[in-house]
Amino acid sequence: MTCVFTVCTAQQYPFAQQLGNSLPVGVLFKIGLVKGNLKAENTVAVEEIVIPDFDQMQARYNDDALVAACKPFFAHYFLSQPGVEQVIYFDVTTQLFGDLQLITTQLATADIILTPQLRWPMGKVTYGDEKQFLNTGLYNAGFVALQKSQNTLAFLEWWQARLTDRAFFDLCHGMYHDQLWLNFVPVYFEKVKVVKNEGWNVGLHNLHERVIGTKGENWWVNNQTPLLFFNFRECLYQSKNGTDILQKSGTNQLVNSYLKSIKLDKSSAPVFSLYQQLNPVVAAWKRWLKQKLLYIIEQINYFPIYH
Amino acid sequence: MTLAFTICSINYLAQARTLGDSLRRTNPHIRFVIGLVDRLDKANLPADKYPDYELLELHQIGINKLDEMCAHYNITELNTAVKPYFIRYFFEHISQVTNVVYFDPDIIVYQELNGLEQQLQQSDFVLTPHLITPLNDQKTPNELHHLNTGVYNLGFIALHKSPQTVAFVKWWEQKLFDECKIDLCNGLFVDQHWADFIPVFWENTHVEKHFGYNAAYWNLHERTFSERAGTHFVNEMPVVFFHYSGYDPQKPLLISKYQDRFDFLQRPDLQPLFLFYHQELTRNQNEYYRQFACYYIKKEPVYKYQRLRKWLRSPFVKLLEKLNGMPKS
Numbered sequence: 001m002t003c004v005f006t007v008c009t010a011q012q013y014p015f016a017q018q019l020g021n022s023l024p025v026g027v028l029f030k031i032g033l034v035k036g037n038l039k040a041e042n043t044v045a046v047e048e049i050v051i052p053d054f055d056q057m058q059a060r061y062n063d064d065a066l067v068a069a070c071k072p073f074f075a076h077y078f079l080s081q082p083g084v085e086q087v088i089y090f091d092v093t094t095q096l097f098g099d100l101q102l103i104t105t106q107l108a109t110a111d112i113i114l115t116p117q118l119r120w121p122m123g124k125v126t127y128g129d130e131k132q133f134l135n136t137g138l139y140n141a142g143f144v145a146l147q148k149s150q151n152t153l154a155f156l157e158w159w160q161a162r163l164t165d166r167a168f169f170d171l172c173h174g175m176y177h178d179q180l181w182l183n184f185v186p187v188y189f190e191k192v193k194v195v196k197n198e199g200w201n202v203g204l205h206n207l208h209e210r211v212i213g214t215k216g217e218n219w220w221v222n223n224q225t226p227l228l229f230f231n232f233r234e235c236l237y238q239s240k241n242g243t244d245i246l247q248k249s250g251t252n253q254l255v256n257s258y259l260k261s262i263k264l265d266k267s268s269a270p271v272f273s274l275y276q277q278l279n280p281v282v283a284a285w286k287r288w289l290k291q292k293l294l295y296i297i298e299q300i301n302y303f304p305i306y307h
Numbered sequence: 308m309t310l311a312f313t314i315c316s317i318n319y320l321a322q323a324r325t326l327g328d329s330l331r332r333t334n335p336h337i338r339f340v341i342g343l344v345d346r347l348d349k350a351n352l353p354a355d356k357y358p359d360y361e362l363l364e365l366h367q368i369g370i371n372k373l374d375e376m377c378a379h380y381n382i383t384e385l386n387t388a389v390k391p392y393f394i395r396y397f398f399e400h401i402s403q404v405t406n407v408v409y410f411d412p413d414i415i416v417y418q419e420l421n422g423l424e425q426q427l428q429q430s431d432f433v434l435t436p437h438l439i440t441p442l443n444d445q446k447t448p449n450e451l452h453h454l455n456t457g458v459y460n461l462g463f464i465a466l467h468k469s470p471q472t473v474a475f476v477k478w479w480e481q482k483l484f485d486e487c488k489i490d491l492c493n494g495l496f497v498d499q500h501w502a503d504f505i506p507v508f509w510e511n512t513h514v515e516k517h518f519g520y521n522a523a524y525w526n527l528h529e530r531t532f533s534e535r536a537g538t539h540f541v542n543e544m545p546v547v548f549f550h551y552s553g554y555d556p557q558k559p560l561l562i563s564k565y566q567d568r569f570d571f572l573q574r575p576d577l578q579p580l581f582l583f584y585h586q587e588l589t590r591n592q593n594e595y596y597r598q599f600a601c602y603y604i605k606k607e608p609v610y611k612y613q614r615l616r617k618w619l620r621s622p623f624v625k626l627l628e629k630l631n632g633m634p635k636s
Contacts, residue, residue, distance in 0.1 A: 118504075121478050130482075133504075134500045135491065161443075172492040174450075174451035174454035186506070187458060194506070289630065293623050293626060296620070297620045297623050297624060300620040305611045
């Protein structure tokens with residue numbers, strides 16, 4: 001049996017519901033709840049599972065890091081339930097558009113399935129360029145599919161140990177929540193498959209290389225591959241570059257219908273956005289003042305009195 | 308034909324000669340070239356100090372805007388940034404070349420490379436990871452350092468000439484023209500971090516998990532060495548090549564200046580490998596070569612009155628910190 005799950009806070013529950021609605025009827029769907037009280041039949045509160053140092057994790061992490069850090073613990077918990085042989089994690093902001101079996105059949109030959117952030121070299125585009133993926137992760141942690149095995153359990157234990165105290169958002173020191181750690185996975189563990197299908201795990205970070213359109217009732221990517229799942233996480237915040245990319249890739253309609261269905265407006269959605277963190281909106285006067293200050297500091301540092 | 312090459316300035320010619328000697332002993336069929344990031348004519352190197360290996364000087368390979376690169380980079384950055392430019396030169400100008408293998412100059416090859424050459428018949432890229440198994444402590448370097456600087460060690464890369472590798476080399480050249488910097492907060496670590504993308508962007512990549520490949524200070528936790536009848540073994544397999552990164556023959560008691568996990572007392576198994584390296588560098592006149600300054604690198608001026616400068620800039624730094632909303636180290 002396959003268990004699809006997500007991890008979120010109670011505040012983010014509307015997103016989880018939407019993810020659940022997009023899954024085929026009858027699929028086991030669970031929501032790991034890290035913070036807040038909510039009683040719904042398919043939720044599992046973090047207190048119900050065993051996380052040895054959870055108190056310390058709660059003390060050291062903010063909500064975003066905590067949600068990310070609990071992912072391998074929930075994965076392990078769901079994988080340990082009677083009858084469950086496979087688990088598929090989706091970010092809470094994901095919606096499934098195609099056949100879930102396309103993922104489960106891949107698990108017949110792989111223990112761990114990951115998707116890359118980028119499929120092709122990008123050059124310089126409005127989103128940024130490749131280097132920002134170097135310290136945030138080659139693979140997107142918004143999706144992981146696992147087949148139960150010793151190998152998979154070893155991976156989860158390794159990931160748990162790291163995320164217990166090293167799941168901060170601290171790019172200068174090799175940390176970006178749970179995601180950057182995944183860089184090691186194809187090297188350390190066996191039977192890891194990196195699925196490079198352009199219809200899998202589409203999101204703002206790879207829309208510069210993809211065009212979304214409809215053929216009949218279905219969504220297609222680059223006019224050649226059916227859209228399997230889309231992660232809206234980075235599309236929830238408005239930014240000029242983001243809007244440009246959505247526009248160019250033909251994704252506006254998709255995003256708008258998603259937002260309508262979860263009945264949230266963009267500004268109130270409490271989900272961590274890497275793009276927003278890296279590209280904070282700065283007032284023009286602030287930007288101007290910063291540049292001036294940097295210039296003065298540089299002049300003081302390098303005024304030529306030397307031998 | 309397989310061509311192996313290294314890149315260094317004159318100050319590292321003892322290392323390059325040591326590498327060349329080791330290839331001549333173990334793989335005489337492989338053509339070895341030293342890519343020299345320096346000018347022999349300007350250094351006045353006497354004829355008897357020329358290495359007995361093919362030398363290809365940086366100005367001979369036709370890099371567009373080389374001046375700009377030199378002005379932009381320090382010696383480490385420049386020596387790493389020109390790697391794809393040399394590879395492209397070999398692909399384009401030596402028609403028999405089918406495989407190009409890069410080794411850092413501080414490597415010794417101990418075995419035949421026929422396994423690697425066979426692999427290159429099936430794979431376009433061969434990379435070696437820093438770590439093959441998890442590293443559970445948090446000494447230096449640990450897993451976080453590798454996440455910041457690259458999963459694969461670019462002291463070694465092997466390429467089979469193909470449309471894939473030609474495309475990769477072109478992309479790498481573009482990146483390294485101006486972004487071969489150490490700037491961890493922005494994802495940059497010379498040429499190495501960029502190579503993380505290879506298995507994602509291109510096909511036919513082989514990640515070599517043989518413990519005898521690219522053994523070095525960063526993976527000692529998973530490798531135990533021994534010597535029998537003049538052959539070095541690691542985990543009971545032959546050492547194919549050892550990377551003496553960060554070793555300074557003037558400080559022979561240190562395994563590497565970049566690590567604090569082990570010393571030779573804890574790891575006597577390493578002594579034969581390092582003793583041999585020390586002898587080789589001495590024999591190849593490390594003391595002589597190391598004094599040369601690189602022709603391409605302008606000496607950085609030392610700015611005086613640092614305390615005064617610090618005091619003068621402090622109010623501006625404080626204001627900037629306030630604007631940024633967080634302390635700036």
